[in-house]
Amino acid sequence: MTVLETQRLSRFFGGLKAVSNFNLRLQEHELVGLIGPNGAGKTTVFNLITGMYAPSEGGVSFLEREIGGLRPYLIAQRGIARTFQNIRLFKDLSVLDNVRIAYHFRTRAGFFPSVFRLPAFSREEKTIRDHAREMLETVELESRKSELARNLPYGEQRRLEIARALVSSPRLLLLDEPAAGMNPFEAGQLMELITFVRERFKLTILMIEHQMRVVMGICERVVVMDFGETIAEGRPEQVQSDPNVIEAYLGRE
């Protein structure tokens, strides 16, 4: 089953073609890497898929339904979760709250049940808390749940962001440079975590990453972009030896 498909997806900023004619099809449970030199348009692709930008041309469909141009929160509610290149946690809230907020849209009790503390409110708060706790256990942050997010070390902030993305049980996870700034040991742990959550939650994952060790280690398929266009696609070892890719990264001899 196709989870995500982009057709001739393009985004222009004035005269700049940040992304043009981008075609991508993700099958269920795939783990695909999106790589390319700086400024190739990788994050713009993420922003187009998650609704942060509206496509200039082309479309995006998720689980065979068109989502191009929808507001980001609606796309998130349909089951696409993401993390950010420069971590975007709710820094002055606790670790537990960061995760709990991401479960909010799955609940119904709104303003009045909360203000009057009706039974529906306590039931839902318990559900939210149970889900959040389970997710924190998965990423091994349960013991940190009362800390403020800003006080966590960098690696744990990355894990918390993944936990926040996953608590609402999305179908597709977009990871924007999850291993950025990590040492080889931390990157190794991260690879294990990604593989683990992929199996556990039956996830499809699209990942932007610069650390080749991570990309080559866990991705089944790699898409290479340069100047907003796809220049190569295939299994990691195929892509590595592709002359176009070598040219994009290193230049021509």
Next chain:
Amino acid sequence: MRGGTRGTTFGSLMPDFGREWMRKVLVTLAVAFGVYVALQVLMLTGVLNLYWQQIIQLACIVTISALGLNLIYGFTGQFSLGHAAFYGIGAYTAAFITRTWPASGYFGFVLGLIAGTALAGLIALLIGLPILRLRSDYLGIATLGFGIIMKVVFDNLNFLGGSRGMTGIAGYTRFAWVFFLGLAAVVVLRNLIYSSTGRALLSIREDEIAAEAIGVNTTRYKTLGFVVGCCFAGLAGGLYAHLYKFLHPSNFDFLKSIDVLLVVVLGGLGSMSGTVIAAVAWTFLLEGLRVVLPPEILDWRLVIYPLLLIIVMLLRPKGLFGGREFRFLIPREPGARGQEPGIRGQESGSGKE
């Protein structure tokens, strides 16, 4: 199962928080009632004269209004410079109703308060939908514009007294009204903030883009925070009108919005405790200095407040409470195992710097 399920015998509409929760509620109510009785006795015996009675009531009214602005700015992160306009809408609406039907007595007063609250909320909804798309400074300027428009409207509506002001309003506001409505405002705000809906509001303040990316309909929750906050202002306005019995457009101009903003910032953005303390302290200082200072330097008191603000910002840039709360304002969480710190992680926060 938790230990306190016996509390459910109060019927399915009662909050299901168990015995410990009931005990806590009773203690809080007893303390609040004690404070009320003590102050009321002081008033009835004349220890607190009419002038001070009025100031105490004004302090409660300012608290209600400032709690509303703290919800908008401190908790939801939406910068509003038009709070006094909604205060004015509530005041004029309530006063108009009690003046039109003077025979209806306290029934008219309650109706007026409800109408003032509702109209402030309705107008907040109508102007909030378009302008809450704006961010930070731009939102501030748009709300400022709205405040100026409302001032001109009050100045020019003759059936509201126009620029000569509205007179002949009945003095229905009593200490019991402002005290218990103030208490209700604290409880409503606390219950809202410590809930999933409240956390959605906080997430917008923390990072709007991330909030949207995890499925929070930011437009909806910004509007919710703004409307509820403006309802608080409307209620406070209605109480104010029937305390001073005279309304003038200059009571609701831009500078009055700044006054409330100062209370919220001094108390600490995102702290109910801070807002209550700052609102009371502010009102007493404002009026207290009028009594204490000799007449020749009386006008200099208007220099004291900004000076105070500068000093507080230098010493405690996050306000007196800096986002923290009194312990009793943090509810126990349903489904929590044992004692845990409040949702905002105060225990591990930056309190011990």
